[in-house]
Amino acid sequence: MGNQINDACGVVGVFSPTGDAARVAFFGIFSLQHRGQESAGIATISEGGIEHVHTGNGLVSGVFDENNLRNLPGPMAIGHTRYSTTGISSIENAQPVHASGPNGDIFVAHNGNIVNSLDLRNELEELGATFSTTTDSEVAAVLLAYINGDTWESRIKTFMIKAKGSYSLTILTKDAIYAVRDPLGFRPLCFGVLGQGWIVASETCALDNVGALLERDINPGEIVRLDLEGIHSTPSQSDTSKFCIFENIYFARPDSILDGNRVYTSRESMGAALFRQSPIKADLVTAIPDSAIPAAVGYARESGIIFEDTLIKNRNVGRTFIKPTQELRDEGVRAKFTPLVENIRGRNIVLIDDSIVRGTTTPEVVKLLRESGALKVHVRVCAPPIKYPCHYGIDMPSRAELIASNNTIDEIRDKLGADSLEYLDINLLREAVGGQPDRYCDACFTGDYPIPVQLELDKFVLDREEKKG
Numbered sequence: 129m130g131n132q133i134n135d136a137c138g139v140v141g142v143f144s145p146t147g148d149a150a151r152v153a154f155f156g157i158f159s160l161q162h163r164g165q166e167s168a169g170i171a172t173i174s175e176g177g178i179e180h181v182h183t184g185n186g187l188v189s190g191v192f193d194e195n196n197l198r199n200l201p202g203p204m205a206i207g208h209t210r211y212s213t214t215g216i217s218s219i220e221n222a223q224p225v226h227a228s229g230p231n232g233d234i235f236v237a238h239n240g241n242i243v244n245s246l247d248l249r250n251e252l253e254e255l256g257a258t259f260s261t262t263t264d265s266e267v268a269a270v271l272l273a274y275i276n277g278d279t280w281e282s283r284i285k286t287f288m289i290k291a292k293g294s295y296s297l298t299i300l301t302k303d304a305i306y307a308v309r310d311p312l313g314f315r316p317l318c319f320g321v322l323g324q325g326w327i328v329a330s331e332t333c334a335l336d337n338v339g340a341l342l343e344r345d346i347n348p349g350e351i352v353r354l355d356l357e358g359i360h361s362t363p364s365q366s367d368t369s370k371f372c373i374f375e376n377i378y379f380a381r382p383d384s385i386l387d388g389n390r391v392y393t394s395r396e397s398m399g400a401a402l403f404r405q406s407p408i409k410a411d412l413v414t415a416i417p418d419s420a421i422p423a424a425v426g427y428a429r430e431s432g433i434i435f436e437d438t439l440i441k442n443r444n445v446g447r448t449f450i451k452p453t454q455e456l457r458d459e460g461v462r463a464k465f466t467p468l469v470e471n472i473r474g475r476n477i478v479l480i481d482d483s484i485v486r487g488t489t490t491p492e493v494v495k496l497l498r499e500s501g502a503l504k505v506h507v508r509v510c511a512p513p514i515k516y517p518c519h520y521g522i523d524m525p526s527r528a529e530l531i532a533s534n535n536t537i538d539e540i541r542d543k544l545g546a547d548s549l550e551y552l553d554i555n556l557l558r559e560a561v562g563g564q565p566d567r568y569c570d571a572c573f574t575g576d577y578p579i580p581v582q583l584e585l586d587k588f589v590l591d592r593e594e595k596k597g
């Protein structure tokens with residue numbers, strides 16, 4: 129897919145009575161690096177309520193070192209890796225974001241997208257609040273710092289009524305960490321036991337990496353508090369879920385467990401379903417590395433056709449979305465994959481891709497395979513055609529740029545230069561991820577948005593307002 133869509137962030141929260149929560153948070157966000165590579169940050173509160181924070185642009189390993197981790201003392205920490213869905217990519221927009229108001233000082237780390245952030249920001253400005261970033265996450269933090277309520281639980285409940293959209297939050301106050309998932313549970317959030325303490329994180333892979341034991345997912349609409357007394361849940365009022373089905377296809381790490389299912393296994397099931405849906409004779413099954421590999425393994429197992437690597441990914445090439453022009457993107461694709469000619473020459477190939485967004489990466493890969501001697505290239509996609517942009521925390525091109533919005537499947541096949549093209553049926557996708565079909569958001573395939581969105585809003589809406597202001 130060439131990373132033309134990007135997740136909106138990873139969050140963690142750590143309560144560690146033995147101290148050094150920041151170090152655990154560091155390893156937590158390090159394992160969530162795939163969820164955001166623009167900036168990273170950790171905030172802590174130490175004895176006496178003293179706040180500490182360090183943020184920086186770039187990868188987690190570049191932002192933190194022994195020195196700055198030592199300057200983040202205390203038993204409570206929250207951390208964040210960012211890819212922007214609202215607000216430009218800049219150091220000011222790095223998280224955790226700080227907010228100050230009648231409820232005191234807090235830090236917030238946010239994964240998601242609050243669709244009514246412009247209205248909320250205007251309301252808060254009328255109350256005298258000021259903003260130093262152009263993110264919806266700061267709007268969330270300031271709203272929490274200003275909202276009425278005697279306890280944090282009651283404030284967060286009111287927040288859930290006012291804020292529309294997707295949010296998995298970790299909130300650091302003077303006394304506790306709160307972990308919150310929006311009432312439809314668009315983005316993942318789970319928690320586990322870590323020695324005498326607790327950790328919450330966007331994905332279970334972060335728990336595994338620090339040696340924590342997964343307790344469970346935080347339910348949609350649930351509030352979980354971590355403090356000296358242990359863990360306390362305020363159950364959800366919501367009995368609906370609209371978990372992002374795309375987390376299973378592409379965003380989440382394959383070793384994570386989402387909604388009780390291992391992502392790797394779900395992806396294998398998608399590949400098997402693709403073969404059952406549209407079987408074809410071929411000499412080998414291969415994948416666009418890395419995210420499509422589990423589906424290719426599943427396809428191979430179901431079909432009896434062998435799986436072989438045909439492309440080696442150069443891990444040192446920057447993510448292709450960073451490049452500003454189409455020419456540079458194409459060059460990026462070629463520098464990213466080296467073909468294994470011996471595996472390709474004279475073979476009929478089934479090429480598994482996780483999804484097709486703009487349709488600019490897959491044709492380059494098909495071309496590489498043909499230039500390397502492939503006789504036929506049959507493209508199989510683990511997702512249905514993406515026709516609608518996401519407004520719930522995934523950065524996607526506009527409708528005009530989505531290839532499936534403007535072309536028939538035959539036209540797309542011709543643009544890819546493939547001998548045949550099949551997308552996974554939406555019902556088979558829902559079966560493959562193992563849950564109840566109506567538990568998922570699949571709006572980018574169906575246009576059935578669970579929360580009304582203003583389609584004209586884009587990720588820079590608050591930046592434009594700032595300029596006007």
Ligand code: SF4
Binds near residue numbers: 372374518519573
């Ligand atoms: S629109 Fe697509 S990417 Fe966005 S939350 Fe829904 S399923 Fe996920």
